[in-house]
Amino acid sequence: MKREDITYFGAGPAYLPSDVLATAAGALLNYEETGLGVAEHSHRSELATNILNSMKADLAEFLDIPDTYEILIMQGGGSGEFSATIYNLVAVWVEKRRKQLVRERGENVSEEELVKELQKQVQTELRLDYLVTGSWSLKASQEAARLLGPEYVNVALDARTANEGKFGKIPEESTWKLSQKAALVYMCENETVDGVEFPRFPKALEPTGSEDGPIVVGDFSSTILSRRIPVENYSIIFFGAQKNLGVTGITVTIIKKSLLPPTISPAAPSLLRKLGLPIAPVILDYATIAKNNSLYNTLSIFDVYVAGQVLKKLLATFPDKVDGQQAAAERKAASLYAVLDAYPDVYRVVADKSVRSRMNICFRVTKGGNVDEAEKAFLKGAVERGLTGLKGHRSVGGIRASNYNAIPESGVQKLAVYLKEYATA
Secondary structure, eight states, rough: GEEEEGOOOOSOOOOOOOOHHHHHHHHHHSSSTTTSSSSOTTSOOOOOOOHHHHHHHHHHHTOOOOEEEEEEEEEEHEEEEEHHHHHHHHHHHHHHHHHHHHHOOTTTHHHHHHHHHHHHHHHOOOOOOEEESSHHHHHHHHHHHHHHHHGEEEEEEEEEGTTTTTTOOOOGGGGGGOTTSSEEEEEEETTTTEEOOOOSSSGSSSSSSTTOOEEEEOOOOTTSSSSOOOOGGGSEEEEEEEETTTSSSOOOEEEGGGGGTTTTOOOHHHHHHHTTTOOOOOGGGGGHHTTTOOOOSOOOHHHHHHHHHHHHHHHHHHHHOOOOHHHHHHHHHHHHHHHHHHHHHTESSSSSSGGGGGEEEEEEEEEEEEHHHHHHHHHHHHTTEEEEEOBBTTTTTEEEEEOTTTTHHHHHHHHHHHHHHHHHH
């Protein structure tokens, strides 16, 4: 089967624009007539630095990222950021408390007194809040409990309590149990497995205008570049590249400069050890990565190059930048949901209408009463029509049509036609 014969709806690694891949294939063999491929050049070369800086500048332009934020290119994927955000923000929390104690008690306060008071504050006040709305936010909260201990983790929202033990809804904000002055509040903007997406930024987490406002961490791994983000509502935004930005291998972290040196440095490792708190591995330490322009260790410049080419294509395609891509994403999602809703006896969308994902349309096929057999038949027919990657996540089953940026509207319409044909056959 040829590439042009299929539309791939897999959740990641995801479909990429063919022209971007063709350009990258040429660059992999001989980049700008240097006689070497882009992956062979030193990551510390001027060429590599230019690729990196260009990609970061285009990302900032497409998303309108303010210059009060730093863009870090890291590795480890979203799962690595589950840990990195904990290491870094707990260290910042401790350092802020240490500085406050020094201001209150004077520069001559003893190390022993500081440690004793900080131990008390860690035990009574250190909390990390998690909004658990699907499989990935659940994993994030579990990683926090593994690294710190469950006593420091507050699941402020478990969406399963509002949906008979399953994900698929987001309860009203009035039911959330947020901590006072949490070290972080984590939210996954779009849940790929469960087809749930926050329709808007939560009012309960909006900035207060003071230093005590919420430290919000946004996981945008599957929805980045597909909708406008109120960037200034977040302290940290992170995402893997492999859904909408590029190929597997790099992770982007957008972080407020006020959480980095010289404004503030993380607490010293020696102090964190005395407090029994974990210390970030150096490749997950935001201050180190920022200081070295994301080149502390060997970064995959080829992956950065591919992401840069995707961004250049987006900027050329949409003069209105992310707003144009958002309109396209919403059109594609609406066309699929319209068909699914038109045949309620054949299809059941997993997520509640109020929180349906535009990026991952998750549904079950109920035609004939035997769901397993119906879904096997549906998938078989889809593959025969060149519609691939539709099988749901192994943990939940069902069907999942990922609606990432590179998937053409013509491919989505092809799926919509098949949905109708299958329902009426």
